[in-house]
Amino acid sequence: MSVLISRQGDYLVASIVSDLSDSQVVALRAELIHKVGKLRSRGVIVDVGGLDVIDSFVARSLRSIALTVRLRGAETVVVGIQPDVAIAMVQFDLDLHPIHAALDLDEAFLLLEHWIEGNREDGR
Amino acid sequence: MGDDIIVSIHSDQDMVVARAQSRSLADSLGFSRTEATLIATAVSEIARNILMHAGRGEISMRPLREDVRCGLIVVAQDSGPGIRDVSRAVESGFASTGGLGLGLPGARRLMDEFEIESEPSEGTTVTMTKWRMRDDLERLRERRLRRAVDPGP
Numbered sequence: 001m002s003v004l005i006s007r008q009g010d011y012l013v014a015s016i017v018s019d020l021s022d023s024q025v026v027a028l029r030a031e032l033i034h035k036v037g038k039l040r041s042r043g044v045i046v047d048v049g050g051l052d053v054i055d056s057f058v059a060r061s062l063r064s065i066a067l068t069v070r071l072r073g074a075e076t077v078v079v080g081i082q083p084d085v086a087i088a089m090v091q092f093d094l095d096l097h098p099i100h101a102a103l104d105l106d107e108a109f110l111l112l113e114h115w116i117e118g119n120r121e122d123g124r
Numbered sequence: 125m126g127d128d129i130i131v132s133i134h135s136d137q138d139m140v141v142a143r144a145q146s147r148s149l150a151d152s153l154g155f156s157r158t159e160a161t162l163i164a165t166a167v168s169e170i171a172r173n174i175l176m177h178a179g180r181g182e183i184s185m186r187p188l189r190e191d192v193r194c195g196l197i198v199v200a201q202d203s204g205p206g207i208r209d210v211s212r213a214v215e216s217g218f219a220s221t222g223g224l225g226l227g228l229p230g231a232r233r234l235m236d237e238f239e240i241e242s243e244p245s246e247g248t249t250v251t252m253t254k255w256r257m258r259d260d261l262e263r264l265r266e267r268r269l270r271r272a273v274d275p276g277p
Contacts, residue, residue, distance in 0.1 A: 019143065087161070
């Protein structure tokens with residue numbers, strides 16, 4: 001199994017543990033969109049630590065995951081981009097805008113909690 | 125040469141193989157982890173280009189050994205419809221079908237040399253190379269090793 005998806009409270013964590021083919025990336029997006037609705041998740045964390053390469057297709061797919069999941073009421077944070085992968089993405093001129101990235105799961109939880117708290121206060 | 129690595133590209137699973145093979149060849153040629161990542165990312169893009177435009181093709185990779193530098197050359201070949209306007213294909217934002225037009229310009233930025241030859245309806249060949257300078261110590265060690273194996277007359 002190349003992606004492990006687990007539920008942690010209000011959040012879904014998708015950990016990519018090894019390189020994925022394009023069709024596996026597309027399948028991951030479908031599964032996350034489905035699960036966000038089924039489990040009423042407020043946030044999705046995609047851990048890309050297992051990816052040695054983030055090329056234009058993967059970057060576009062991560063953005064598409066975030067935008068689609070947002071329409072289903074959840075925010076996305078990408079974590080675990082390796083140093084070499086970050087260098088390659090910059091040289092390639094790829095970015096993940098408008099998705100947020102964080103260093104690790106802890107920080108992703110921190111960000112998501114902050115956003116969700118913020119939304120609650122705005123709604124009052 | 126015996127060093128050539130050939131990966132046929134028929135499905136997106138083959139792209140995974142091409143990425144892994146290019147990375148391990150780069151490692152074995154002494155490229156840094158970062159350089160190996162740049163090479164693997166460029167290989168991924170040209171492999172996808174084969175799948176999207178031609179459906180099938182082949183990627184071959186081999187080392188280039190020179191005295192002061194060492195290189196990895198990647199040749200991607202397909203017999204697909206070809207690219208009508210090669211100079212536009214390497215411009216950012218020029219997309220033919222499906223893509224966003226990021227692939228080839230991105231791959232070009234990751235490598236040191238990049239060339240596309242294409243004839244409409246005859247296919248496309250992308251040739252790209254990454255170089256690494258060899259320092260004095262590396263060359264001296266190699267010379268010493270060669271002398272040890274073959275002491276000469």
